[in-house]
């Protein structure tokens with residue numbers, strides 16, 4: 001009799017294409033001893049396959065379990081320790097699930113963090129805190145959008161202190177709450193207090209989820225004060241500044257603001273490029289400059305996408321036994337872009353271009369010969385022709401040009417520029433991705 005894990009993988013075989021099956025699913029082994037009814041553990045040989053399986057197949061796998069057992073488990077894809085080909089540092093999957101409590105991602109270090117204008121302030125603050133915990137800013141409150149490196153930064157401090165033998169707790173609001181409830185019902189609140197009030201560093205990720213949870217706010221407040229009175233460092237992250245977190249007690253807000261509040265902004269193109277290079281280095285993926293630039297234009301602000309893209313490129317290139325050229329990358333990632341591009345209109349392009357180049361949308365369609373406006377108009381025409389189904393005569397009419405030859409002339413001009421000027425090409429690609437991102441779903 002096959003294990004339930006094997007049965008599920010067999011069932012999955014019938015639902016996905018042969019290549020995906022051979023390439024990924026065949027590499028999975030079900031870890032029977034680690035699995036429970038609500039947790040299915042699989043092992044894979046490396047981080048890239050792990051990432052790929054997590055993003056593409058984990059949901060399907062969970063669903064197939066549910067069909068067979070009536071319980072939908074959490075699917076955990078872990079790296080096989082024994083067959084890991086490189087050092088722990090290199091194979092550490094960057095978004096791997098962690099057992100509850102304290103474990104930190106070992107690759108979330110200051111060294112692996114790329115500093116740019118967008119995150120410089122938070123980086124320096126975190127660095128200072130790691131050098132003088134409990135002294136400089138307590139708490140350190142880091143806020144910013146999804147995937148901008150908040151967890152990475154807070155865990156960097158954690159990894160520094162861990163290496164010094166300090167006690168570090170990394171937790172989410174949810175874990176803190178679960179822990180609290182469990183200890184409460186087991187009547188072991190002493191142990192709860194010991195755990196959270198006796199550590200050297202408490203990292204609480206995504207504190208915005210504290211919103212409207214009154215009982216746990218109360219408990220967190222006391223934990224916070226106990227730690228701070230002992231000069232133990234607290235680092236908090238959130239998707240918004242303390243003031244803007246709704247349903248949060250005033251006294252907590254003022255505590256959060258009493259140390260240092262540091263924001264992280266979306267990365268500039270150059271920072272994105274450096275982050276991709278760093279991720280390539282860590283994951284041992286080789287990409288040339290052109291491909292790196294291209295990937296940088298595809299990702300939006302969420303840096304998390306990078307790993308998925310790298311793993312996709314790497315897997316395909318291994319499968320086909322070819323190098324990752326720019327044509328190859330475009331092809332592989334085409335689908336990703338196509339999905340985003342289905343609803344683009346000329347109006348949207350005009351608005352996006354105008355906003356990016358700091359002019360009014362109406363100026364783009366005006367007869368102005370001002371060089372900035374002409375430049376913007378050409379780009380808008382080029383993007384409209386590339387990203388929408390409009391014909392050249394339609395575009396000529398829309399942009400107030402004499403006839404379609406004027407549009408054709410503009411297209412040639414821009415194409416030539418893109419061929420000869422890499423910076424310009426990157427800018428155009430970035431703009432076209434911005435348009436795609438602005439598209440209503």
Ligand code: ADP
Nearest residue numbers: 094112113114146147148149150151152303304
């Ligand atoms: P957040 O917690 O803000 O949602 P994460 O810290 O989880 O974001 O970051 C998402 C991914 O992007 C992680 O793999 C992280 O290592 C990477 N990342 C984000 N910013 C940077 C950066 N400045 N340098 C290197 N990697 C980064």
Ligand code: MG
Nearest residue numbers: 150151152205
């Ligand atoms: Mg995070």
